[in-house]
Amino acid sequence: SAVISQKPSRDICQRGTSLTIQCQVDSQVTMMFWYRQQPGQSLTLIATANQGSEATYESGFVIDKFPISRPNLTFSTLTVSNMSPEDSSIYLCSVENWQAYRPEAFFGQGTRLTVV
């Protein structure tokens, strides 16, 4: 298993500002994932953060809006830039392990962002 610490747990931000969310894992992992869960929606993958290379973004998400850092194998940050009310969501950091030949994802507690 993996223990993931994510902060802040919640924030209320003014539109036009940026927020950086931090994610710390208790073990070294190759890939870290950033998800968004908007109200009533799926957990949607934003991007995959690989150590030593640029993050890989999913369709509909761009680096200018969601820059990601991955300075080492246990830490990553996601920045939500130039925020608007539509960015209000829960943002989750995740890592995946293969346990007994099946995938399993471990999540941080999430960051509840409200943009006003």
Next chain:
Amino acid sequence: DQQVKQNSPSLSVQEGRISILNCDYTNSMFDYFLWYKKYPAEGPTFLISISSIKDKNEDGRFTVFLNKSAKHLSLHIVPSQPGDSAVYFCAASMNRDDKIIFGKGTRLHILP
């Protein structure tokens, strides 16, 4: 295009009865299916999974059934307990190099 669908946003079940949460998928290439449970203000936690080569996997009060021909899986909780009240996410993955795709979730209320 949603590849993993949970069509019931919420479900209420009497304590002690069976809870059945349903999930449909569209991609026949999925190899693994997983269920996650999420309490408010916490991240999702892994509950149970099933490989596409099986049709049933049981772990205590939780059983997952897979019907590949119907592209349908279900999570059975029996007997249901108050602590089972949470949001349950169905998820699927193709292989080691592929991401896990989640459904929208179903909020389960266990009634006293």
